[in-house]
Amino acid sequence: MNDALPASFESWPELGETQGVILLELLLGGPRSRARLAEAAGLSRTSLTRIARELIEAGLLGEGELQPSGHRGRPSESLFLRPERAHFVGVKLTGEAAYVVVTDLTAQVVEKVSAPLPNRSVDAVVELVAGLIAEVSVGFPLVAAVGIGVAGDVSDVGGVEVLHRSNFLGWDGIALSRLVAEATGLPTSMSNDVHALAASLHWFGGLGAHRSLIVYGLGAGIGSGLVVANDAAPGAHGRAGRIGHSRMSGSGVTCAKGHQNCIHSFVTMPAIEANAGVDPGQYEVALQRARAGDERALSAFRSASFALGVAVAESVNTVDPEIVAIMGEGRHMLDLAPDDFVSAATEYLEQVDFSQVRIERPDFHFDSYAQGAAVVAIRRLLTSRT
Ligand SMILES: [Zn+2]
Missing domain, CATH: 3.30.420.40 (ATPase, nucleotide binding domain)
Structure with a gap:
């Protein structure tokens, strides 16, 4: 753990696969009744009751009616996600600067910061990024993971993510996400910046x-x-x-x-x-x-x-x-x-x-890239995939 990070950081709870499925159902499909959620996730009501209780105790779910509706169901019948419970950091690197955002679990940007690169050496960039992550994370008790988006090819080499042909930075063969993880103590993923935009639009693009x-x-x-x-x-x-x-x-x-x-x-x-x-x-x-x-x-x-x-x-x-x-x-x-x-x-x-x-032509701001990188981190955590 980097000394610059607040000592009060909690970490993302260890989730089972089924817990991830429930979170994903609520994240992508919105609040709904326990009965409909059990059906969507292919779970028995008994299993759902147990899993929902665990997720409620972890603070990730709430129960009760969110929207007024004509039906007067039992208040605990509906489940909803609590997106403010966990936050994610997205980083976009160009050849000149680092752009860093914090999002909640629904990829809403709630904080951001940016800074020019002092130079393009790997050590200097990792130090800058770790410092910006620490700065932007202040006040968020649970930063669950970091995602980095950068132009270039990101592939798995012997279990390690490696960035190749990142021409704007002049880098080839750099295990950037591992270096940032070591510097911050946070789980860190990395992806091509436009691949991250695609992942972001897929889940959260409103399309x-x-x-x-x-x-x-x-x-x-x-x-x-x-x-x-x-x-x-x-x-x-x-x-x-x-x-x-x-x-x-x-x-x-x-x-x-x-x-x-x-x-x-x-x-x-x-x-x-x-x-x-x-x-x-x-x-x-x-x-x-x-x-x-x-x-x-x-x-x-x-x-x-x-x-x-x-x-x-x-x-x-x-x-x-x-x-x-x-x-x-x-x-x-x-x-x-x-x-x-x-x-x-x-x-x-x-x-x-x-x-x-x-x-x-979806809305685009330059922060959309960093937001996309955060979405990749969210996807990794919930699905173990990109
Ligand atoms: Zn050409």
């Missing part, structure tokens, strides 16, 4: 019941995350959803692989800046010029929109999801040049009309 989803994260790069068969699908090596080097017509900025005409050449914020003729980091200037009708800037956003349409179509062809969600701080091409997105998607979709693809 209705769905079993499959593709999320695009547009910003300094382009990433995507998948939910397939009602579970997050990071891939066998943490690389699922890596699209972006498919070639198109036209000529844009040279990508890391040396292409001048791949999706990356057009769709990322640095590509838009270069193609619009503004200085690196001047995305807002490119945006203002495009909005004012500047031809070169507008052309950069039109190309970005077309490239995104190609990417979306190719992943829809592969996965056939119920929902495509487009997120990230660099998604303005959809407002500036929506027709180019549609025409690319129409051209590249195989055997399906664009009108049959459900495209969503």
